[in-house]
Amino acid sequence: MQGFNKYYPPDYDPDQHKSLNGYHGKHALGKRAHKIDQGILVVRFELPFNIWCNHCSAHVGQGVRYNAEKKKVGNYYSTPIWSFRFNCHLCSGRIEIQTDPQNTRYVVTEGAKQKMEEWDPAENGQMVINNAASTSTAPPDPFASLEKTVTQKAAALSEAQRLSALREQNDNHWSDPYAASTALRSSFRTAKKVRLESESRAEGTRGKFALGERIRTEDLRTPARGSEESEWEKREWEKAKGEMERAKEEEGRKRRKLEEQVGWQGGKAESESSRRRTSAGGSSRDASRRPTKALPSSSSASRSLIPRSTSAPSSLSSRATSSSAVKALHSKLALASAIKNDPFASPLARGGLSRSGSSSSGLSAAVKVVKRSKE
Incomplete structure (x- = not known):
């Protein structure tokens, strides 16, 4: 524990020594006040800007700190002007910087020169001080003073009317404090009732869907109907x-x-496929009803696959057949690629295309017709 007791010697006289420091012949600030009789106090001083030392021509950056001798050298009106003297840490040369209360800045007066770095105080968020009015010796413009006075009077009149209207409104509103307080408390009760109902609905939703504490109550609130x-x-x-x-x-x-x-039309393709299935089903039923016949030979069966025309020569008939078959083949291939590459097609349509046996049989038949027609 730190001791706060002090030892007073027997020959200590409070009227003569005033304090124990006076009795021991010491100052309260110690070595910092060894020149206090000259009005000098040693303080820690930080450079306010970059400087060049005149003794060693070295550059000293802003923010470097020194033990400087602080002394009052004058006054600007009632503001004291302080001088800070210190030694350069590179060459031990004496440098002095003084305050300039008139321009709110520091000035290098001895042993160095300031590094000039122009900057705009307004751009750097500093206060801009206009000394033109204080340093100007020209007489004021009487017309400008008159215009300023007239403008201020007009603004005061307009503001006075507005302030009187506000006072009237305030007096009317609070003429009966009990009624105003009752209305205010009623509005508070209404708002509280709505809030509690919303919270109860939110808790009901939480319990209904077993949400637990994962979702906040604020996120589950729902407004009342008709609000x-x-x-x-x-x-x-x-x-x-x-x-x-x-x-x-x-x-x-x-x-x-x-x-x-x-070039694909879904409706026509579906109608053609359904008509083809219907015709195939009808022919199979008719065939089941008709009596069975002997199967033709392979040569007759191969000949029956090639359609014949009684009105046109065989060469023209084969060409027309091959061209129609090629067109049919091309249309089916285009349909298959369109469905496969269609980004909007459903997976059922793509799967149905791969599983459809009728379309594959139709393609194989068309290929056979084209090959035989070329032969």
Whole structure:
């Protein structure tokens, strides 16, 4: 524990010595006040800007600290002018810097020169001091003074009217303090009731869906029906729903545009496939009803695969058949690639294309017809 007791010698006289420092012949600041009789006090001084030392021509940066002798050298009106003398740490040369209260800055008066670095105080967030009015010796402009006085009087009149209106309104509002306090407390009760109802609904939602403490109560609050907040949420919901429908329409428009570019029409393809399946099913039923016949030979069967025309030569018939078969093959290949590369196609459509046996059989039949027609 630090001791606060002091030893007073027997020959200590408080009227003569005043204090123990006076009795021992010491100053309270110690070595810092060894020149106090000359008005000099040693303080820690920090350079306010960059300087060049005149003794060693060395550069000393801003913020370097020295033990400087602080002394009062004059006054600017009632503000003292202080002088700070210290030795350069590189060459031990004497440097002196004084305060300039008139321009609110420091001035190098001996042993060094300031490094000139121009900067705008307004750009650096400093206070700009205008000394033009204090240093100007020209007489004031009487017309400018008159205009300023008239402007100030007009502004005072307008503000006085506004202030009187505000005072009147305040007096009318608080003419009956009990009624005003009752209305204020009633509004507080209404707001509290709404808040408690919202919190109860939020807790009900939490218990209904077993959300626990994972979601805050503020996120589960729902407004009461018929309130302004509920109407606002309804409008926002309708707005979001409309945006979603517009997005779906835009997606459908892009899909139709892409289908038109690849030359595929889903409705026609589906109708043709359904008609083909129906005709195949009808022929199989008819064949089951008709009596069985002997199967033709392989040569007759191969000849029956090639269609014949009674009105045109065989060469023209084969060319027309091959061209129609090639067109059919190309259309089916384009349809398959379009469905495969369509970004809007559903996975069922892509899977159905790979599993459809009728389309693969149709493609193989078209290829066989083309090969035989070329032969």
